[in-house]
Amino acid sequence: xxxxxxxxxxxxxxxxxxxxxxxxxxxxxxxxxxxxxxxxxxxxxxxxxxxxxxxxxxxxxxxxxxxxxxxxxxxxxxxxxxxxxxxxxxxxxxxxxxxxxxxxxxxxxxxxxxxxxxxxxxxxxxxxxxxxxxxxxxxxxxxxxxxxxxxxxxxxxxxxxxxxxxxxxxxxxxxxxxxxxxxxxxxxxxxxxxxx
Numbered sequence: 034x035x036x037x038x039x040x041x042x043x044x045x046x047x048x049x050x051x052x053x054x055x056x057x058x059x060x061x062x063x064x065x066x067x068x069x070x071x072x073x074x075x076x077x078x079x080x081x082x083x084x085x086x087x088x089x090x091x092x093x094x095x096x097x098x099x100x101x102x103x104x105x106x107x108x109x110x111x112x113x114x115x116x117x118x119x120x121x122x123x124x125x126x127x128x129x130x131x132x133x134x135x136x137x138x139x140x141x142x143x144x145x146x147x148x149x150x151x152x153x154x155x156x157x158x159x160x161x162x163x164x165x166x167x168x169x170x171x172x173x174x175x176x177x178x179x180x181x182x183x184x185x186x187x188x189x190x191x192x193x194x195x196x197x198x199x200x201x202x203x204x205x206x207x208x209x210x211x212x213x214x215x216x217x218x219x220x221x222x223x224x225x226x227x228x229x
Contacts, residue, residue, distance in 0.1 A: 035047075036105075037148055039104065039140075039141050039144040039145060040139065040140070040141065040144070042106060042107050043104060043105065043106045043107075043139070043141050044104075044105050045102050045103070045104055045105075045114070045144075045145045045148060046102060046103055046105060047100075047101075047102055047103075048087060048090070048101045048102055048103035048110075048113055049087060049091060050084050050087040050088045050091055052087065052103070052110075053080055053083045053084035053087055054080060054083075055110050056077070056083050056086075056087060056103075056110065057077060057079070057080055057083035058110075059103075059109075059110040059111065059112075059133060060074055060077045060083065062133045062134075062135070063111075063112070063131065063132065063133035063134075066131075066132065066133055066134055066137075067131045067132075067133070068195070069167075069169070069170075069194070069195065070131070070166070070167055070170050070173065070194075071129070071131050072194060073086045074131070075194075075195065087101065090115065093116075093118075093119070097119060097121060098118060098119050098120065099115065099116045099117060099118055099119050100115065100116045100119065101113060101114075101115040101116075102114050102115065102145065102149075104132070104136055104141050104142070104145055106135065106136055106139070106141065109135070111132060111133050111135045111136030111141070112130070112131055112132030112133060112136035112141065112142060112145075113130070113131055113132075113145075114128060114129070114130045114142065114145040114146055114148075114149055115128070115129050115130075116128060116149065116153070117129045117165075119153070121157060121159065124158070124159045124160035124161060125159065125160065125161045125162075125163065126153050126159055126161075126162055126163065127162075127163040127164070127165060128146060128149050128150070128153075128162055128163070128164055129164075129165075130142050130145070130146060130173070130176060137172075142176060143176055143179050143180070146176060146180060147180070149162075150162055150180065150206065150211060151211075151213055154206075154208045154211050154213075155211075155213045158208075159208065160207060160208050161205055161206070161207055161208070162182075162205065162206045162211075163203060163204065163205050164176075164177045164180075164182055164202075164203075164204035164205070164206075165201050165202070165203055165204075166201065166202050166204075167194075167199040167200065167201060167202070168187060168199070168200040168201070168202050169199065169200075174202065177202075177204040180206060181206060181210060181211070182204040182205060182206045183204065183205055183206070183210075184202060184203075184204055185203045185204065185205050186202075186203055187200050187201065187202050187203070188200065188201040188203065
């Protein structure tokens with residue numbers, strides 16, 4: 034087991050099926066904050082379903098196609114980051130995040146995302162990191178912008194969730210736009226759709 038420090042009192046660690054009870058307690062605290070954006074939050078309602086979510090990511094980890102990590106603050110799980118998909122052959126991955134209120138406003142999600150971007154683009158040599166989020170999710174958009182990502186476009190009414198069709202923003206960051214250790218390369222402008 035390993036932990037990556039995010040702050041003096043916070044760390045990033047793998048989130049695994051044996052931690053389903055802790056994950057479920059966290060999702061119960063985070064549900065109002067998370068459920069509007071992440072479909073598995075609404076499916077993690079008991080120990081069995083929470084374990085199934087974590088097992089799904091463990092299975093993806095075994096095939097090098099995804100992974101999930103938790104963010105612990107003062108020993109309590111308060112959020113996390115994940116490779117929603119990871120395709121080393123194509124050189125593309127998607128990063129996603131979530132947090133309960135106790136984990137917000139501390140820079141923990143941004144610090145964790147920087148670690149995942151470094152891993153994908155620097156250590157594994159991928160070419161492109163993607164970030165997909167609802168156009169209604171302003172906090173998610175802010176993280177993409179802080180990472181120096183580019184808004185590639187919007188997929189209108191792309192997915193239904195909780196009876197509402199959401200538009201999806203697709204953001205991206207290319208390897209040559211990233212400075213290892215945590216920032217966009219000089220001259221990389223973020224936030225505007227390409228071609229505009």
